[in-house]
Amino acid sequence: MNKGGFSWKRLSGISGAKANVSRKIGIPLTKSGRDQKIGRAVSKGCMGSLTIFLISITTLIFYIIKNF
Template sequence: MGKGGFSWKRATGVTKTKQNFYRKTGIPTTRSGRQRKAGSTMRCATFIILSILMIITLILAIL
């Protein structure tokens, strides 16, 4: 079997509350989850900004 044991967080419902909060809001409740989501958002924003700058550069080069 697994390496189970008693968890006071599961017994009091903290784990389920955190899971429900994440599912409804999309905001991670762990530190690593927040860091991962922030990094993903920054990569996406960087790609969009670079794409816009390239389009502006191409338009200015044509004019």
């Protein structure tokens, strides 16, 4: 882990350019950034929808079994 200090990448503008590209395309250029973005998408979108779907299917199955 870097504790600060001089950076050639910051001086040359590479870090800023990468940050700008990443913001424009909407995809993080670092592995950890991509992992975090995927994790947020799964926990909010897909898993929420999947949970609601499974609860509704389970409720439907119990309703059908109860009425037989």
